[in-house]
Amino acid sequence: MNNMNKSEVLLILKQLGxxxxxxxxxxxLINKNTVSKIxxxxxxxxxxxxxxxGPGLGxxxxxxxKKSNQIYAYEIDSVLFSYLSNKFSSYENxxxxxxxxxxxxxxxxxxxxxxxxxxxxxxxxxxxxxxAQPPRGALVIENSIAERLFNKKSYKSFSRITVTFNAFMxxxxxxxxxxxxxxxxxxxxxxxxxxxxxxxxxxxxxxxxGRTFFLKFVAGIMPYKNKNMANTxxxxxxxxxxxxxxxxxxxxxxxxxxxxxxxxxxxxxxxxVELSSKFFTFINN
Ligand code: SAH
Numbered sequence: 067m068n069n070m071n072k073s074e075v076l077l078i079l080k081q082l083g084x085x086x087x088x089x090x091x092x093x094x095l096i097n098k099n100t101v102s103k104i105x106x107x108x109x110x111x112x113x114x115x116x117x118x119x120g121p122g123l124g125x126x127x128x129x130x131x132k133k134s135n136q137i138y139a140y141e142i143d144s145v146l147f148s149y150l151s152n153k154f155s156s157y158e159n160x161x162x163x164x165x166x167x168x169x170x171x172x173x174x175x176x177x178x179x180x181x182x183x184x185x186x187x188x189x190x191x192x193x194x195x196x197x198a199q200p201p202r203g204a205l206v207i208e209n210s211i212a213e214r215l216f217n218k219k220s221y222k223s224f225s226r227i228t229v230t231f232n233a234f235m236x237x238x239x240x241x242x243x244x245x246x247x248x249x250x251x252x253x254x255x256x257x258x259x260x261x262x263x264x265x266x267x268x269x270x271x272x273x274x275x276g277r278t279f280f281l282k283f284v285a286g287i288m289p290y291k292n293k294n295m296a297n298t299x300x301x302x303x304x305x306x307x308x309x310x311x312x313x314x315x316x317x318x319x320x321x322x323x324x325x326x327x328x329x330x331x332x333x334x335x336x337x338x339v340e341l342s343s344k345f346f347t348f349i350n351n
Pocket of ligand 1: 090091092093094095119120121122123124125126140141142143146165166167168180181182183
C-alpha cells in the first residue's frame with residue numbers, strides 16, 4: 067500500500083460515490099512528503115499505542131499500522147469507516163471505531179497522531195489533552211491556533227487556548243504546512259505541532275473538580291485580558307450566578323495572596339494556574 071496523491075484520492079472518492087464533507091472538516095492529505103514528515107516527527111516506538119482522530123481515507127493510518135503494535139482510530143463518517151475497515155482488514159493492530167471522538171470513551175494511549183477536523187480543535191484538545199495524564203502528540207492544526215499555543219508572550223496570541231493548553235502540555239516544535247497538501251485545500255494555513263505532556267502539571271488540575279473549575283475560570287477571565295486582575299475577577303464573578311462576592315472581597319483576596327493587581331495579559335500561564343488554584347480555595351471556603 068502506498069500513500070495517496072491527489073488523483074488517487076479523487077479516484078477513491080469517486081468509487082465510493084462521495085464528496086468531501088465540509089461540515090466534517092474533510093480535507094484529505096495528498097502530499098506524501100508531508101505524511102512522511104508527520105510520521106518522522108512523531109518518533110513512534112513500536113510498543114507505544116496510538117490514537118488517530120479522523121483517519122479519513124487512511125493517509126496516515128497506512129504508515130501507523132507499520133509503526134505501532136496498537137492503533138485506535140475514530141472515524142465518524144460511516145462510508146469512510148467501511149472503506150477503512152475493508153482496506154485495513156488484515157491489520158490486527160488497528161482498532162477502528164465508527165464514533166464521534168467527542169463522545170467516545172477512548173482507551174489509554176501513549177501518542178496521538180492526527181490531521182484533525184480543524185473546526186473542533188478546542189473540544190478535541192479538551193478531550194485528549196486536558197487530563198491528569200495527557201499523551202504526546204503530533205497534530206496538524208490551524209496555523210493561527212498553533213501560534214497561540216507557541217507564542218505565549220505575545221499579547222495578540224495570548225488567549226484562552228494558550229493558557230489551558232500550556233497548563234497541561236509543552237509545545238515543542240512547529241512546522242508550517244501548505245493548504246495545498248490537502249484535497250480539497252482548506253481556506254486556512256496549517257501547521258504540524260509536536261507537543262509533550264508537562265511533567266509538572268499543577269495539583270489543581272489532577273482532580274476532576276479542580277480541572278473543571280480551571281477550564282471554566284480561564285474561559286471566564288480571558289475575555290478581560292487587558293483589564294487589571296481585580297476587575298477581571300470581579301467580571302468573572304458577576305457573570306457566574308453561583309458566586310456572590312463584592313469588589314472588596316476580591317481586593318482582599320488579591321492582597322492576602324500577594325497577587326499583583328496588574329493586567330491579566332501580563333501574567334504568565336503558570337501564574338494564572340497558581341491564581342486559579344488560590345481562587346478555587348477562596349471560593350470554596
Ligand atoms: N486524516 C485524514 C483525514 C483528515 S480530514 C487525512 O489526513 O487525510 C478529517 C477527518 O475527520 C475526516 O475523515 C472526518 O470524517 C473525520 N471527523 C470529523 N469529525 C469527527 C469526529 N467528531 N469524530 C471522528 N472523526 C471525525
